[in-house]
Amino acid sequence: MKKPTIKDVAKLAEVSFKTVSRVVNNEESVSEQVRARVQEAIKKLNYQPNHTARLMRKAPFSLAFVYDNPNSHYVIQMQNGIISQCRAKGFELVIHPTDSKSEEVGKELAAMIGSKQIGGVILTPPLSENRELLTYLLNHDAKVVRILSGAEAPDALAPVVYVDDIDAGEKMTQYLLQQGHQQIAFLGYHPAHESSKGRLRGYQLAHDNANISVDRNLIIDGEFTFESGMQMTKRLLAQPKLPTAIFACNDEIAAGAVFMCRLQGYKIPEDISIVGFENSPFSLQTWPPLTTVNQPNVEIAARAAAMVIDMMQDDKNHTVESCGFQLDLVLRDSVCAPNNTPD
Amino acid sequence: MKKPTIKDVAKLAEVSFKTVSRVVNNEESVSEQVRARVQEAIKKLNYQPNHTARLMRKAPFSLAFVYDNPNSHYVIQMQNGIISQCRAKGFELVIHPTDSKSEEVGKELAAMIGSKQIGGVILTPPLSENRELLTYLLNHDAKVVRILSGAEAPDALAPVVYVDDIDAGEKMTQYLLQQGHQQIAFLGYHPAHESSKGRLRGYQLAHDNANISVDRNLIIDGEFTFESGMQMTKRLLAQPKLPTAIFACNDEIAAGAVFMCRLQGYKIPEDISIVGFENSPFSLQTWPPLTTVNQPNVEIAARAAAMVIDMMQDDKNHTVESCGFQLDLVLRDSVCAPNNTPD
DNA sequence: ATGAAAGCGCTAACAA
DNA sequence: TTGTTAGCGCTTTCAT
Numbered sequence: 001m002k003k004p005t006i007k008d009v010a011k012l013a014e015v016s017f018k019t020v021s022r023v024v025n026n027e028e029s030v031s032e033q034v035r036a037r038v039q040e041a042i043k044k045l046n047y048q049p050n051h052t053a054r055l056m057r058k059a060p061f062s063l064a065f066v067y068d069n070p071n072s073h074y075v076i077q078m079q080n081g082i083i084s085q086c087r088a089k090g091f092e093l094v095i096h097p098t099d100s101k102s103e104e105v106g107k108e109l110a111a112m113i114g115s116k117q118i119g120g121v122i123l124t125p126p127l128s129e130n131r132e133l134l135t136y137l138l139n140h141d142a143k144v145v146r147i148l149s150g151a152e153a154p155d156a157l158a159p160v161v162y163v164d165d166i167d168a169g170e171k172m173t174q175y176l177l178q179q180g181h182q183q184i185a186f187l188g189y190h191p192a193h194e195s196s197k198g199r200l201r202g203y204q205l206a207h208d209n210a211n212i213s214v215d216r217n218l219i220i221d222g223e224f225t226f227e228s229g230m231q232m233t234k235r236l237l238a239q240p241k242l243p244t245a246i247f248a249c250n251d252e253i254a255a256g257a258v259f260m261c262r263l264q265g266y267k268i269p270e271d272i273s274i275v276g277f278e279n280s281p282f283s284l285q286t287w288p289p290l291t292t293v294n295q296p297n298v299e300i301a302a303r304a305a306a307m308v309i310d311m312m313q314d315d316k317n318h319t320v321e322s323c324g325f326q327l328d329l330v331l332r333d334s335v336c337a338p339n340n341t342p343d
Numbered sequence: 344m345k346k347p348t349i350k351d352v353a354k355l356a357e358v359s360f361k362t363v364s365r366v367v368n369n370e371e372s373v374s375e376q377v378r379a380r381v382q383e384a385i386k387k388l389n390y391q392p393n394h395t396a397r398l399m400r401k402a403p404f405s406l407a408f409v410y411d412n413p414n415s416h417y418v419i420q421m422q423n424g425i426i427s428q429c430r431a432k433g434f435e436l437v438i439h440p441t442d443s444k445s446e447e448v449g450k451e452l453a454a455m456i457g458s459k460q461i462g463g464v465i466l467t468p469p470l471s472e473n474r475e476l477l478t479y480l481l482n483h484d485a486k487v488v489r490i491l492s493g494a495e496a497p498d499a500l501a502p503v504v505y506v507d508d509i510d511a512g513e514k515m516t517q518y519l520l521q522q523g524h525q526q527i528a529f530l531g532y533h534p535a536h537e538s539s540k541g542r543l544r545g546y547q548l549a550h551d552n553a554n555i556s557v558d559r560n561l562i563i564d565g566e567f568t569f570e571s572g573m574q575m576t577k578r579l580l581a582q583p584k585l586p587t588a589i590f591a592c593n594d595e596i597a598a599g600a601v602f603m604c605r606l607q608g609y610k611i612p613e614d615i616s617i618v619g620f621e622n623s624p625f626s627l628q629t630w631p632p633l634t635t636v637n638q639p640n641v642e643i644a645a646r647a648a649a650m651v652i653d654m655m656q657d658d659k660n661h662t663v664e665s666c667g668f669q670l671d672l673v674l675r676d677s678v679c680a681p682n683n684t685p686d
Numbered sequence: 687a688t689g690a691a692a693g694c695g696c697t698a699a700c701a702a
Numbered sequence: 703t704t705g706t707t708a709g710c711g712c713t714t715t716c717a718t
Contacts, residue, residue, distance in 0.1 A: 003457065005711055006712065015688080016688065018688075018689060018690080018713085018714095021711095029687055029688080030687070034687080034688085051458045052395055052398045052459075052710090052712090053399055054711080054712060055395040056395050056695070056712070056713085057713045057714075072419040073416075075415070076415040076418055077415075080440065093437065095426070095436060095438055097422075111391065114391040115392060115394045116394045116435060117395045226627070227627070252628070259629075259630055263630060284569070284570070349696065358704080359705045361697085361705060362704060362705075365703095372703055373703070395696090396697090397696060399695085399709095399710045400695095400710060689717080689718075690716090690717075690718095691715085691717095692715080693713090693714085693715100696710085698707105699709105701704100701707090702706090
């Protein structure tokens with residue numbers, strides 16, 4: 001048997017199909033009697049409005065999550081945050097992993113938005129850092145919300161959800177300093193990774209505030225991976241001056257650092273304190289569990305989703321405000337006061 | 344300026360809009376001349392067919408990936424596999440995480456399929472194991488492909504992609520046996536986890552084939568997590584008879600096992616060999632890197648996606664064949680021959 | 687409060 | 703090879 005349409009319902013309820021439409025859309029102007037009758041018919045036929053047909057007349061009902069990030073956990077958390085909003089508001093989520101380095105990203109996204117009637121787009125780093133891409137999308141009438149690392153929105157072109165890595169980096173470093181550490185290594189700086197820049201910036205600020213100079217040799221460049229964490233740590237430990245603490249740019253690096261330190265016979269945290277960043281599962285899959293920074297990705301994504309949906313529903317370009325997230329420390333067992341007297 | 348429609352193109356190219364439709368759909372019956380003219384107009388206006396309007400007349404163009412699995416890496420890999428097929432064939436992917444234990448899953452999914460005009464559904468465990476859910480969806484005219492653990496398709500209700508955990512478990516155990524291990528612990532059996540059953544089954548088979556009896560105390564129940572891996576190993580090591588090898592049901596458990604063993608002073612693999620399952624990033628984020636079983640999730644998912652798409656495109660219920668995957672061992676450094684003479 | 691008519695952008699069926 | 707006419711299932715006028 002065929003899927004029932006609005007007309008089948010109308011026939012059964014003995015009203016015009018327009019009235020059924022009104023009931024479905026919760027419009028005021030229907031008498032309680034008729035409404036009840038129609039709803040009964042709907043239930044009886046198990047009628048479900050055809051989403052597609054609706055789309056043709058109304059605003060789009062889906063938004064896209066565009067990303068280029070190898071971190072599964074991050075992507076999943078984002079997805080979940082966005083979906084929570086979509087579900088609540090009846091939207092559909094289309095996911096669109098892409099290659100941020102391709103010349104064609106803009107075209108590709110514009111095509112997707114255009115042909116698939118996608119109402120809004122959420123961009124995460126590094127795509128969200130691409131100014132050119134943004135203006136391109138904006139010129140193609142896309143509603144865009146960016147998730148970005150920073151202490152504030154970089155521009156007013158489109159709303160952004162910014163995550164304050166600087167402040168978080170500062171807080172974490174301050175915490176380490178307060179514990180008595182003076183030789184704090186920084187692992188995982190990467191010029192192409194905005195958030196690593198922010199975290200390093202905070203690291204510097206904390207040192208400045210405490211009037212402690214930073215030893216450049218303690219800042220090691222690398223990737224956001226366990227592997228890289230191990231290697232950076234190896235390099236670090238080979239240097240003459242050992243750090244008493246390590247600030248890793250994310251939990252994977254930190255896990256690698258823990259590993260390498262233990263491999264070389266150092267006790268964590270007695271010999272070296274280690275902290276991560278992100279509060280990902282990795283921070284708990286090592287011993288001792290890592291002190292880290294909580295990055296509420298689900299919330300952040302939900303916020304961004306709520307914003308795009310807002311923009312989509314509002315016809316007028318009633319501007320949606322950018323908003324920011326401050327991050328909190330999660331204190332666990334990978335930090336203690338330094339044992340060694342500084343040499 | 345408004346989005347151009349098929350009519351705008353028609354006007355510009357000075358043909359009927361039906362002709363434009365023909366060109367867009369690559370139909371034969373259009374002269375080269377006209378076709379060229381139309382294509383030019385399309386380019387000029389940057390016309391993009393309205394996906395929504397098309398959907399109303401043609402078959403649905405999206406499929407849903409339905410899952411209930413906390414393993415980010417697994418989900419992402421699945422997603423990527425499915426997307427690769429979607430992209431290639433112009434389909435849209437809607438992701439739908441859900442609660443497999445809810446009474447309403449069936450209804451929820453049926454509603455999604457019905458109202459959102461979704462053409463096909465890919466189900467992963469444990470949802471794919473729910474026979475009731477399957478028949479419910481089938482009764483609601485959904486095209487379904489299941490991904491399942493097993494040596495063959497359990498039924499012919501709908502095609503399945505089965506992953507042979509039994510065979511893989513057997514191969515891995517056989518490998519351990521060949522290395523000289525006789526006391527092999529099995530970590531992470533869970534009655535609700537079909538694949539753990541299969542792996543244990545393979546473990547048994549290998550022992551049977553080698554005429555070695557399994558010590559029941561070496562089989563420890565638990566979850567597929569690092570945490571649980573640590574705890575199971577703790578329990579295991581507290582027993583009088585120590586194993587010379589550990590077969591962990593997945594890489595996270597194995598990583599936890601490695602950790603706990605080292606914590607208690609055992610060397611890996613010299614004192615205890617440890618193997619995992621899945622070839623996830625976890626298998627490389629431990630030292631030594633884990634010998635494991637490669638589970639080609641991306642491929643598996645792509646296969647499933649290709650199958651649903653096939654079913655969606657074929658009007659006739661030309662039956663799509665189920666298909667299976669055999670898994671291969673990945674030999675790394677967490678295994679060696681046992682040092683200790685058996686006591 | 688209800689309904690009839692028009693039409694969203696497209697494709698299918700049927701001409702010409 | 704091309705164009706015309708319906709009509710998908712719904713919402714939006716505009717009547718009544």
